[in-house]
Amino acid sequence: MSRVGKTLIELPAEVIFEEKAGTVTVKGPKGTLSLKLPIGFQTQVEQNRVTLVIKKVQSQTNSMHGLYRSLLNNYILGVTKGWEKTVELIGVGYKAQGDGAEVTLAVGFTHPVKITAPKDITFKIIDNTKIIISGIDKKVVGEVAAQIRAVKPPEPYKGKGIRYVGEFVRKNKPESGLRLRGL
Secondary structure, X not given: OOHHHHOOEEOOOOOEEEEEXXXXXXXXXXXXXXXXXXXXXXXXXXXXXXXXXEOOOOHHHHHHXXXXXXXXXXXXXXXXXXXXXXXXXXXXXOEEEEEEOEEEXXXXXXXXXXEEOOOOEEEEEEOOOEEEEEEOOHHHHHHHHHHHHHHOOOOOOOOOEEEEOOOOOOOOOOOOOOOOOOO
């Protein structure tokens, strides 16, 4: 059995946790999320703690035990605190405009690039170069951040492009003293 799957999930007082017909619904101050559990799993709630229990032990359920426990924990954290991911634009003239549900990027193309946020996702722009993507579903927040980064990924020579805050882009430097022989 998974060590991650065995750990208990703390359930805050403001969260309502329900399981009906294999679907878990988590309601909190920021919103509602639902997760369909695979066959062989069920949840138990005891004294503001949730445990994911395997009903029928199989190799497939054992391998997914930790995954679904982490998904449930991420849902509970999402409806209470929310998730954020920040991307930054690096380059001369690169900037972002807009707020809320739509962002327009000027990243060196002949046209501006518009990105519309899906449901429950909001954008916040800081200093015209940083975009904070926030929402309740960690997966969707990460996908939107990846979609924005894919518009102009950082290039390895000057480092220009869109990258996650804290992401390290290795810049290629020519080695000094390298000589080609035989030419």
